Amino acid sequence: MKLTVDGVTHEVDVEDDMPLLWVLRDELGITGVKYGCGVAQCGACTIHLDGTAVRSCQTWAADAEGAEITTIQGLGTPDNLHAVQAAWVEHQVAQCGYCQSGQIMQAAALLADNPSPSDQDIDAAMGGNLCRCGTYPRIRAAVKTAAANLKGA
Amino acid sequence: MSRLGTITRRGFLVGSVAVAGGIAFGTYTVRKPHANPLSADLAQGEAALTPYVKLTREGITLITPRADKGQGVYHVQAALIAEELDVDLDAVMVDPGMPSPAYWNTALSTEAAEFFVPEAGTMQDLTIGAVNAVMKTAGVQITGGSTTVADQFVKLRAAGASARETLKQAAAVRAGVSASACQTDAGQVILPDGTQVAYTDLIADVAQMRPVQDVPLRDPSTWRYIGKPMQRIDMRAKCTGTQDYGIDAAVDGMLHATVLLNPAQGAGIKSFDGTEALKMRGVRDVVPITGGVGIVADNTWRAFQAAALVEAEWEDSAMPAEMDGHWAALDAAFTEEAQDSRVRDDGDMDAALEAGSAIETEYRAPYLAHAPLEPINAIVRVDDDKVEIWTGTQIPRFTQTNVSRITGIPAENVIIHVLMMGGSFGHRLEDDVVRQATEIAMQMKGTPVKLTYSREMDMTHDYTRQIAMARARGTVADGKVESFDLGIAMPSVITSQMGRQGLPASGPDSQIVAGAFEQPFAIPNHRVTGYRAAPLAPLSSWRSVGASTNGFFYNAALDELIHAAGTDPLEERLRLASDDVTRKTLEAVGEMADWSGPMGNGKGRGIAFTKSFGVPTAEIVEVTATEDGIKIDKVWVAAEVGTVVDPVNFENLVQGGVIFALGHAMNCEITYTDGVADQDNYYSFEGMRLPQCPEIMVRGLENGDRVLGIGEPPVPPAAPALAGAIFAATGTRLREMPFNKFVDFV
Numbered sequence: 001m002k003l004t005v006d007g008v009t010h011e012v013d014v015e016d017d018m019p020l021l022w023v024l025r026d027e028l029g030i031t032g033v034k035y036g037c038g039v040a041q042c043g044a045c046t047i048h049l050d051g052t053a054v055r056s057c058q059t060w061a062a063d064a065e066g067a068e069i070t071t072i073q074g075l076g077t078p079d080n081l082h083a084v085q086a087a088w089v090e091h092q093v094a095q096c097g098y099c100q101s102g103q104i105m106q107a108a109a110l111l112a113d114n115p116s117p118s119d120q121d122i123d124a125a126m127g128g129n130l131c132r133c134g135t136y137p138r139i140r141a142a143v144k145t146a147a148a149n150l151k152g153a
Numbered sequence: 154m155s156r157l158g159t160i161t162r163r164g165f166l167v168g169s170v171a172v173a174g175g176i177a178f179g180t181y182t183v184r185k186p187h188a189n190p191l192s193a194d195l196a197q198g199e200a201a202l203t204p205y206v207k208l209t210r211e212g213i214t215l216i217t218p219r220a221d222k223g224q225g226v227y228h229v230q231a232a233l234i235a236e237e238l239d240v241d242l243d244a245v246m247v248d249p250g251m252p253s254p255a256y257w258n259t260a261l262s263t264e265a266a267e268f269f270v271p272e273a274g275t276m277q278d279l280t281i282g283a284v285n286a287v288m289k290t291a292g293v294q295i296t297g298g299s300t301t302v303a304d305q306f307v308k309l310r311a312a313g314a315s316a317r318e319t320l321k322q323a324a325a326v327r328a329g330v331s332a333s334a335c336q337t338d339a340g341q342v343i344l345p346d347g348t349q350v351a352y353t354d355l356i357a358d359v360a361q362m363r364p365v366q367d368v369p370l371r372d373p374s375t376w377r378y379i380g381k382p383m384q385r386i387d388m389r390a391k392c393t394g395t396q397d398y399g400i401d402a403a404v405d406g407m408l409h410a411t412v413l414l415n416p417a418q419g420a421g422i423k424s425f426d427g428t429e430a431l432k433m434r435g436v437r438d439v440v441p442i443t444g445g446v447g448i449v450a451d452n453t454w455r456a457f458q459a460a461a462l463v464e465a466e467w468e469d470s471a472m473p474a475e476m477d478g479h480w481a482a483l484d485a486a487f488t489e490e491a492q493d494s495r496v497r498d499d500g501d502m503d504a505a506l507e508a509g510s511a512i513e514t515e516y517r518a519p520y521l522a523h524a525p526l527e528p529i530n531a532i533v534r535v536d537d538d539k540v541e542i543w544t545g546t547q548i549p550r551f552t553q554t555n556v557s558r559i560t561g562i563p564a565e566n567v568i569i570h571v572l573m574m575g576g577s578f579g580h581r582l583e584d585d586v587v588r589q590a591t592e593i594a595m596q597m598k599g600t601p602v603k604l605t606y607s608r609e610m611d612m613t614h615d616y617t618r619q620i621a622m623a624r625a626r627g628t629v630a631d632g633k634v635e636s637f638d639l640g641i642a643m644p645s646v647i648t649s650q651m652g653r654q655g656l657p658a659s660g661p662d663s664q665i666v667a668g669a670f671e672q673p674f675a676i677p678n679h680r681v682t683g684y685r686a687a688p689l690a691p692l693s694s695w696r697s698v699g700a701s702t703n704g705f706f707y708n709a710a711l712d713e714l715i716h717a718a719g720t721d722p723l724e725e726r727l728r729l730a731s732d733d734v735t736r737k738t739l740e741a742v743g744e745m746a747d748w749s750g751p752m753g754n755g756k757g758r759g760i761a762f763t764k765s766f767g768v769p770t771a772e773i774v775e776v777t778a779t780e781d782g783i784k785i786d787k788v789w790v791a792a793e794v795g796t797v798v799d800p801v802n803f804e805n806l807v808q809g810g811v812i813f814a815l816g817h818a819m820n821c822e823i824t825y826t827d828g829v830a831d832q833d834n835y836y837s838f839e840g841m842r843l844p845q846c847p848e849i850m851v852r853g854l855e856n857g858d859r860v861l862g863i864g865e866p867p868v869p870p871a872a873p874a875l876a877g878a879i880f881a882a883t884g885t886r887l888r889e890m891p892f893n894k895f896v897d898f899v
Contacts, residue, residue, distance in 0.1 A: 015434065015450075022454035026409060031401035032394020034575070035453075037608045041835040044526055068805050072394030081393070088392040092384065092801050095809055096223025097391030098398060098526045098575025099484045107495035130835060132526045133223050136811025136846035138805060 001065050005030060006074025021045045023061045024071065032072040032101050036130070043129030046102035047071050053109035054108035072101040075108060084108045087146035095133035103129045107143050111150055117143065200360040202316035204256065205234055205309060205702070207248075208356050213238075213340060214246040218256035219301040220547050221249070221387070222525070222577035223804045224864050226301045230309055230383045232378040232799070237313030237371060239337040240352075242386060243380070249571045252549035292832030302798060302862040303767070308369070312367035322365055323358035324350045335626045365382040373796075387573070399545040399572040400530045404601040407532065408437055410593055411456040411605055414445035414461050417470035417828035418614050419691055422446070425429040425465040433459045440596045447593035453605050460607075466694045470828040472690055479825070480517070481688050483622040486642040486686035493645075494661035500678030505636035510626035511717040516709055517889040518702035519822035521618035521695055522830075522838060527575025528611040533590040534601035535560055538589065541601075544854050545574030545581055551654045552584045556591050578813070579694040582650065583616050611840060614842065616650070617823050618695030619643045619664075621702040625710035628678075629718035634725060636678035639669055641703055641709055642686050649692040661685075668765050668869050675731040690825065696813060697765055697865040704763035705818075705867025709888060711761070712877050722877060723748050723773075734857045735769050735795050738762070741791035741852055742771040751881065755779070755859040756786075759877020761870035767859060768866035769793045773813065774874040778882040782897030785815060785847040787873065790803075790867060795860040797853035797860025803863055808849045810867030812855040816841030818872035820893045845898065 003010050003020075005028060012027050016039040019038075024047075036044035038057050045056040048070040076082030081089065084107050094100045103126070110117055110125040117125065122143050131139070155743040191201035202209045207214040215238075217230035231247045240835060249258070319335050324342035327350075335342040342350045342817055353394045373379070390396035402574040415422055423447050427439025435455040446463050450456040451622035473479050485491075531544035533556075540562055546552055549569045558563040574581055590604035606614075609796045621643035628636045652658070665683035715725045730736040739762060742748075752758060772791040777784045782816050790807050797803045821838050822832045832838040853863075876887040887895055 018452075018454055022452060025401075026452045026454070029403065034526070035400065035528065035605075035608075037835050038457075039608075039836070040379065042526060050335075055703055072760045076393060078389045078393050078395055081389075085392045089384075089388050092388055092392040092805065094223075094385075094388055095225065095805060096525070096527070096574065096576040097225075097387065097396055100391055101394045104392060107588065128842075130526065130840070130842065132524060132578070132813070134816070134841070135805065136807050136808030136812060136841070136843045137849055139843065140846075 001062065001070060003061070003064055004067070005069045006071055012020065012061070014061050016060060018061045019057050020047070020059040020064050020069070021056040024056060030071055032071060034098055034101050036099065036102075040128075041130070042099065042143070043102040043106060044099050046105040046129065047103060048109060051112060053106050072105055079120055082108065083149045084111065084142075084146045087142040087149060091138045091142040091146060093135050093138040093142050095135055099129060099131045103131065103139055107139070107146065110143070111147055115147060115151055117147060166474065190251060190721055200356045202319055202359060202364055203312040204250075204253065205312040206238065206316040208353055208359070210267055210353060210356070210365075212244070212246060213240055213352055214248050216250040216329070218250050218253070219245055219305065220545070220549075220571055220574065220581070221807035222545065222547070222574035222581060224301075225385050225387070225799070228383065229302060229386060229798055230305055231386060232383060232869065233305060233309035234353040235377060235894075236314040236378045237310045238317050240340045243544065244340060247386060252553060252569055254550070256583050265530055290332050302860060305797075306796070306801070306860040309369070310370050310649050312523050314370060315364050315366060318357050318365035318368045318470040319362055320352050323355045323362060327355075327358060360830060379797065379798055380800070383799045386505040392450050396573060398575045399543065400527050400605060402543045402572055402573065402603070404532055404534065404543065404603075406602040407603050408449050408451060408597070408642070409453045409456050409605065410447050410449045410590070410602050411453065411460050411607060412442065412447055412589055412610060413460045413465065414610065415470075415616055416613070417472065418830070419444065419472075420470040422467035423466040423468060425463055427463050429460040431461040433462065438597065439463060442591055445588065447604070449593060449597070449602060454651075455605055456605075459514055463580065472825070472828055474828045475826065476824050478698040479620055480622070481618065482689055483642045486684040487624060487640055488684070491642070491678050491684045491686070493665050494663070494670070495677060495680065495682045496666065497681040499680070500636065502636060502638050502678045502680040505628055505678040506626060506638065508628075508832070509752060510833075511629050512625060512627060512710070512713045514625050514710060514713055514755050514888060516623040516625070516706045518621045518705060519824070519890060520620045520690055521817055521821055521826050522612050522615040522823050522832070523578040523580035523618075523695055524612055524615065524694075524835070524838060525574070525576025525578055525580055528606045528608055529580060529586045530603065531587045531590045532601055532603045533587065533594040533622065535562075535591065535594040535598055537598065538562060538566060538569075538728045541570075542568065542587060543570045543572055544587055545572050545577070546584060546587070547577060547581045548584060548654070552587050555588055555654070557586060559588060559591050559887065560595060561614055578696040579698075580615060582694055583653070585653075603807060608835075609833040611868040613833050616691050616693030617697070617861070618701060619646050623703070623710070625706070625713070627710070627714045629714055632718050632720045634676055634711070634714045634729065637676045637711060637714060638678075638680045639707060640682045640684060641666055641669060641706060642684040643699075644686045644688050644692060644700065646692045646694060646698060649688060650694060653691075664699030667698060668763050669702035671764060672707060673731045673735040673764055673769070674726070674729040685888075696810070697795055697868040700765035700865070700869040701761055701814075702760065704765065705872045705890065708761035708763065708870065708873030709876055712880070713886070721750060726760065726762055734854075735762070735764070737856050738771045738793050741854055742789050746773040746775070746787075746789040748773065755882055757878045757881025757883070759874045759879070759881060761873035761877060763866070763869035765869050767861045769861065770866045770870055771801040772867070772870040772874045774815075774871070774878040775786070776875070776878040776882050779899060782899045783879055783882070784899040788815075788847050788871070788874070791851065791852045791854055792863060792866055793857050794863055795857045796855055798860075799852065803853050804851045807851045807867045810863075811849055811871045812841050812846060814868040814871035815875055818875055818890050818892055819898050820891050822891050
């Protein structure tokens, strides 16, 4: 099947029901997408499917055919950060950093939908993304900074 | 370039991969130093100025041997070297280096000595020296116990200073000027006439020199990095998905594996049938390993799917099958025969209790998983005469020895590349994932095998935090706490953990009473007794170790005595504080929160204080009792660390420690049914989520004379401060974690 990831189309030969997470990581080597729980409890594997944040561990490869798949590595790069990534760096959010790919993808989708989220909106959107290091205070602050910067842009 | 190249992240060299054409600098003023581990790998045109600074044509590499599991110690270690070396952090490479006895951990023995000789002074210094001698001889390279900063604060700056002065000397000799007339800045020596000589142009010169030793360290007033907000060197990579962790590493020709282990942790396997699994697409082999089966495939998901099809017959576990049996073992340990230590025994407790006790209470703390978000994993390739390992680990030298024993290949031919960890909280002090990957790889020589645990296997086969129980009594008079007797029972974490590394642990276990026996409170009659329960589930160090349970027991019981005395929990702790830094820590947190007694309107505050890992830490938690349950509103933390190395990372680690501790206190436990862990993923072991996260205010204090780490100390006081707040808001005393067995949380 053909999958379009971060603007590049790849031909992959996998089972229809292989979770997109494992196609990305093991077949395509896009390891910025993280495995944390496999059951949509942690959000570390969050990607965008046609702009919507989804858990790639719960998305079948076959269901992603024909869609625009965006990963953390396609959102921005170290030399060309997306506004959400820039806010994350500004607030020095990460500790171990393992959940942050998913946190950033979730936050980017939130701000694309809702440029001025309230505290409650942030809580509701980010509640499914677990951070075992406990960087939540910085995540909250970074989402607000990103929102302000995106509006100013 | 091989796939190995892809794990060489920008700014990070992995092991010896990039060693080509380049010198290495350390602080070797101790007698008979360990050999400089960088010297052996140097190629033509490289120099090692101490074990911490290496110069190659490609540039300057700072070696940061303490492992990074998220606490930012690669950054902190690099900053300490750079402070004296005069290099810009964004212009150097940082590499954890290869495991070596030269990187032994000095600070681990300090806390141990305080247990055996609690009074500061000559005897304690002698004990620290003796323990250190053992640590050094064994070359114990461990990351743990919040020791990185304490251990490296002087060592790494001295290494940077030695390297800088050696480079200056080299440039001065070449130019025929005096070294003292030269300056250094941004990786260059600046000669008196203003000529700049790059450090990397001096490789051939310094390679012939003995490093300049005993260089005085710079005055704190001149520090460029230490104490200033820093930009962590790993931050950009971690925010762009380009930071490779162990689980992301790839090696040419690698296969993906997972394991199916006896559901009852640690018990053996009788037989297995891999026929159905082998029929699955991509499955290459199903092989026996100790206590289970390895499933090898061309993709991790296919290995997971196939593992579910392996049929196995398991041996029985020796562990009590049900939780009642575990608690009964703790209950049975409160005896004279099982007494492990009574280091704290002030006044005359028996006489004080003759007229009766103001409280007779019992407290409980459950088993907990570490559950770092990156499931544990390792890549191992076994060849005829060599083993190569890629993994995140806090104990690389132990692992070398273990893999050598399993394979029969000498330890010097067991090469470990230490990779970034997606959290640990102590889980990476265990290495069975490496041992299992080695057993699988031995059955397919020459093929690198990447073993990844499923989340379920990671959680159910973790080595848990200790289960523990405490009993308290005491007396009060005239509004004061007069006596406090605390007995704590748990199995020995250290014996369990060290036993798996083949190390006998004799004598009492300080962790049974850590976070209680050494608390700086002058209560006229004060006794802390440790009781060693029989081994139950296998245990390992969990962020703050003994203090993670004992900080709760100590503060919860002290709160009940203070309540019986009818006085204020902060005021009474201040009155009892036996040293100045403790008093200042308590005063600071009280001032931050504007503590002023009961709040009313369904709101309540609790305070707790624990000195752990040498760090006096005080926390106040504020909650509101709402119709939907307890809402945690705010937390204030004051912690005394001598010097705050990086205020931004400090605040992040303290907030994270509080959230980690509150989350587990709210809703986490590992329980066993029929010998098998009941919780296997985050839906049943959740911790705190963002909507529940309170506002957390942090202050780092610098009144003490020891520079200390902050990874663990914020954990112990959080749960008891929450319990105190819930009592203040609702009148409900919580004596057992997790608290959601008794109250709801919003």
